[in-house]
Amino acid sequence: MSHTPSRRTVLRGLTVTGAAVIGFAPATRTWATTATADGTDLVGIPPLDGTLNTDEASLAAASDDFGHIVHRRPVAVLRPGSVRDVVTMVRFCNEHRLPVAPRGQGHATQGQAQVSGGLVIETAPLTRIGPLGPHSTTVTVGAGIRWSDLAKATIAHGLTPPVFTDYLELSVGGTLSVGGIGGQTHRHGAQVDNVTELQVVTGAGEFVRCSRSRRPDLFHAVLAGLGQCAVIVAATVRLVRAPRTVRHYLLPYDDLDTFLEDQRTLVREGRFDYVEGQVSADPEGEFRVHTLEAVAYGPPAGPAPDDAVLLRGLRHDPSGVQIADLSYYDFLDRLAPSVAALKEAGLWDWAHPWLNLLLPGRSTGALVSRMLDDLTPADLGPGVVLVYPIRRDRLTTPLLRAPDDATPYLFAALRTTPPDDTATVDRLLAANRSAYELAASAGGTQYPVGSIPFTRADWRTHFGPAWPRLARARRTYDPRGILVPGQGIF
Numbered sequence: 204m205s206h207t208p209s210r211r212t213v214l215r216g217l218t219v220t221g222a223a224v225i226g227f228a229p230a231t232r233t234w235a236t237t238a239t240a241d242g243t244d245l246v247g248i249p250p251l252d253g254t255l256n257t258d259e260a261s262l263a264a265a266s267d268d269f270g271h272i273v274h275r276r277p278v279a280v281l282r283p284g285s286v287r288d289v290v291t292m293v294r295f296c297n298e299h300r301l302p303v304a305p306r307g308q309g310h311a312t313q314g315q316a317q318v319s320g321g322l323v324i325e326t327a328p329l330t331r332i333g334p335l336g337p338h339s340t341t342v343t344v345g346a347g348i349r350w351s352d353l354a355k356a357t358i359a360h361g362l363t364p365p366v367f368t369d370y371l372e373l374s375v376g377g378t379l380s381v382g383g384i385g386g387q388t389h390r391h392g393a394q395v396d397n398v399t400e401l402q403v404v405t406g407a408g409e410f411v412r413c414s415r416s417r418r419p420d421l422f423h424a425v426l427a428g429l430g431q432c433a434v435i436v437a438a439t440v441r442l443v444r445a446p447r448t449v450r451h452y453l454l455p456y457d458d459l460d461t462f463l464e465d466q467r468t469l470v471r472e473g474r475f476d477y478v479e480g481q482v483s484a485d486p487e488g489e490f491r492v493h494t495l496e497a498v499a500y501g502p503p504a505g506p507a508p509d510d511a512v513l514l515r516g517l518r519h520d521p522s523g524v525q526i527a528d529l530s531y532y533d534f535l536d537r538l539a540p541s542v543a544a545l546k547e548a549g550l551w552d553w554a555h556p557w558l559n560l561l562l563p564g565r566s567t568g569a570l571v572s573r574m575l576d577d578l579t580p581a582d583l584g585p586g587v588v589l590v591y592p593i594r595r596d597r598l599t600t601p602l603l604r605a606p607d608d609a610t611p612y613l614f615a616a617l618r619t620t621p622p623d624d625t626a627t628v629d630r631l632l633a634a635n636r637s638a639y640e641l642a643a644s645a646g647g648t649q650y651p652v653g654s655i656p657f658t659r660a661d662w663r664t665h666f667g668p669a670w671p672r673l674a675r676a677r678r679t680y681d682p683r684g685i686l687v688p689g690q691g692i693f
Contacts (some may be wrong), residue, residue, distance in 0.1 A: 233332040234664040252284030265323040273314025294408030307374030313654040346376025347454040363445035365391035376435040386477035389470035392597040395426040397441040403433035406681025424676030427603040430687035446500035454519035462493035491573040556631040559653035564610035584619035
């Protein structure tokens with residue numbers, strides 16, 4: 204009878220603290236290893252093109268994320284030198300029942316891409332961009348590439364992905380695992396709705412190309428599937444013509460219902476290419492300042508913007524309107540100065556107990572009013588409140604759950620608070636849970652990038668009629684259940 208080594212035996216050299224970087228040198232086909240502090244050896248680790256890291260800095264970084272709330276320590280971090288490395292290590296972990304989590308830019312807020320006692324796979328080295336030309340309709344890219352770099356590469360050819368999240372420094376693989384919603388979603392759907400093919404490594408360590416016509420069960424289980432069936436290593440995304448310049452509008456409102464109704468009008472009529480909105484506090488600390496943000500693309504993606512036509516019939520305060528013409532990339536990357544300021548002030552490293560919900564349009568006014576009544580400027584910190592509509596008929600990915608309403612709204616309270624104030628963090632997490640329950644009672648759903656305490660039963664409710672599809676794919680493609688335990692779904 205064959206003997207299967209225990210987890211402790213298999214990763215004996217990875218459980219110690221101290222410096223160790225293990226890499227495969229392809230030219231000599233031999234191991235290049237630096238000794239750990241106590242001289243323990245490695246047992247059974249396959250050869251790699253990249254590196255397997257067990258040093259303190261690598262493990263500490265993989266034990267944290269943008270949320271700075273949850274901390275789970277892996278035993279090793281893979282920086283793959285190739286997709287083959289991902290296949291090799293997932294097969295190894297599957298054989299020995301070790302948990303695995305892919306990590307892009309580490310922008311999760313509640314430990315979703317962390318793993319205790321297992322392997323974190325950094326996808327950042329997977330940044331290849333496939334051939335591009337002025338007539339390309341798609342491009343295939345590595346899962347680790349950031350949307351900012353992809354935008355620059357495609358804009359050079361007069362092209363662009365149709366949809367961006369507001370923050371560009373996220374990985375393609377990361378946003379495709381959750382959905383990817385932005386101000387263009389009312390026109391083009393989410394980022395997951397604009398993918399034509401995926402290259403993935405299943406939980407069993409099988410490299411697979413999948414699409415709507417090829418292994419469609421896997422394709423639809425991976426897009427917005429929260430990493431439960433496979434690791435995305437590459438994706439083919441749709442491209443459209445990019446504008447050279449855009450016209451950016453900020454329209455102030457002093458009434459929530461009017462603000463919401465005008466947003467709904469704009470996405471229904473399709474006047475603008477991008478529609479979002481923010482709510483901020485007035486000097487008395489009440490969240491009564493509403494700003495509708497809209498963008499019209501110029502040539503060659505659209506006609507020259509006409510202010511009179513675009514703003515006709517809207518009920519904003521005309522005295523506070525701000526209009527600016529920007530280059531297309533400057534518009535996409537407009538958050539960069541604010542992010543740099545947050546980093547310089549040390550606020551980027553604060554905790555981020557974010558609340559992200561999709562609300563049924565018919566109830567959005569009442570729900571947002573109640574949630575804003577419970578929000579204080581102190582609890583929001585240097586964060587922001589987003590409120591904007593999307594069109595349900597543009598969402599075609601089964602696992603991206605949205606309310607059964609023609610025009611759902613994204614509501615996001617992007618709270619920021621000192622990470623050492625654990626009492627406040629716990630209180631805000633509880634507040635997130637209460638807000639979710641209020642939204643769910645009206646038919647709302649979680650947009651799963653935030654920090655809402657969720658049970659397995661909650662996840663089953665969340666996926667609803669799509670649950671059997673996900674559960675079946677999980678059994679098929681990750682039969683030992685090693686992938687992304689941090690989501691808490693299975």
